[in-house]
């Protein structure tokens with residue numbers, strides 16, 4: 001445990017002086033390392049070029065011989081030409097890959113759903129191999145009838161399917177003091193959005209009953225870390241789900257197979273995986289390391305606690321460092337993702353001049369509460385023009401506006417790790433290269 005906090009102390013940082021005029025770029029050392037990792041040793045798929053034998057007017061090779069038969073691959077996988085589309089991790093961020101994190105390749109995704117095999121992973125004790133026959137959920141504490149549920153018990157109860165984003169609150173945590181990571185996979189990739197299917201907690205507590213003073217619940221994971229979090233019972237009764245389904249199939253082992261807690265809009269660490277216990281109490285739990293709640297250290301030296309909600313945020317996923325504009329002069333569709341833990345996205349504005357002027361992007365339907373929302377806006381780009389400073393600024397249905405780097409630092413300082421929902425800037429250089437930067441104002 002504690003590795004998520006340690007991520008902060010291990011971070012290498014750029015110029016810590018936020019008042020310095022000008023542009024802070026992602027560190028050169030990391031830029032090179034990340035670029036090498038991202039290229040994956042191959043060119044971007046779907047480009048020009050190709051084998052002339054397969055190009056018009058020739059009949060391509062795949063039309064001259066028979067293809068593979070059905071169930072050649074009983075459980076399908078992506079085309080081998082998409083092998084560069086994978087989760088990645090940052091070796092220097094954690095001591096090993098057991099208490100670690102991998103990142104979703106956001107630049108490669110279409111629409112709002114994250115495919116199960118690409119969902120970022122964050123575990124503190126590795127991911128276990130759980131036999132669903134051995135899985136049990138204990139519900140006890142301030143309840144009238146303590147109960148143990150099997151997976152079959154859960155699956156026989158009324159279920160719902162809901163599309164929600166899941167974001168680790170440390171997403172962007174490496175960017176507090178300056179631009180550091182050289183790709184959207186690493187600046188924002190502790191993020192995914194899935195359709196979760198399972199049983200609403202209100203049905204579980206209807207079965208067990210609740211004592212009048214029941215107000216907090218400790219949710220405990222069954223993995224080696226026993227990660228446990230205190231949650232207000234009102235939230236659990238409102239919209240939380242014990243999920244076994246993820247995008248139409250059973251949860252993946254990395255996502256908590258067979259059952260995890262889904263806590264819409266709340267930071268990822270409270271979405272307890274491989275869940276084994278719900279203890280109902282009348283106050284939060286503090287007494288053990290694994291029940292610790294995250295805090296945000298403020299410039300005053302005080303810390304905020306129970307900042308569960310991941311507030312309004314957005315990022316441009318095209319163009320981005322992984323998807324530069326070399327050779328793409330002319331029409332460019334700027335694309336990105338916006339999300340808010342407080343509800344629906346109301347509007348996303350996009351700037352190509354570092355926030356001096358804004359245009360409103362189109363939102364792709366459906367726009368769902370506490371789910372990723374895809375935005376798009378057309379742009380004309382000419383090689384040799386610029387540089388351009390691309391930004392997106394999301395506004396949610398509560399009227400909350402994504403803050404600038406400067407405004408967020410004013411309130412939060414730079415000692416925080418969590419909840420960095422700053423407006424993000426990509427610099428598009430004259431040759432089409434895209435760089436992670438932070439600019440004043």
Ligand SMILES: Nc1nc2c(c(=O)[nH]1)N[C@H]1C(S)=C(S)[C@@H](COP(=O)(O)O)O[C@H]1N2
Nearest residue numbers: 120121122123124168221227255268269273
């Ligand atoms: N049991 C258990 N649940 C856990 C964790 C864990 O290590 N053990 N990690 C938490 C953290 S910090 C996050 S951000 C999310 C990540 O969910 P994912 O791995 O499905 O992306 O799971 C949360 N639930």
Ligand SMILES: [Mo]
Nearest residue numbers: 122168268269
């Ligand atoms: Mo997390």
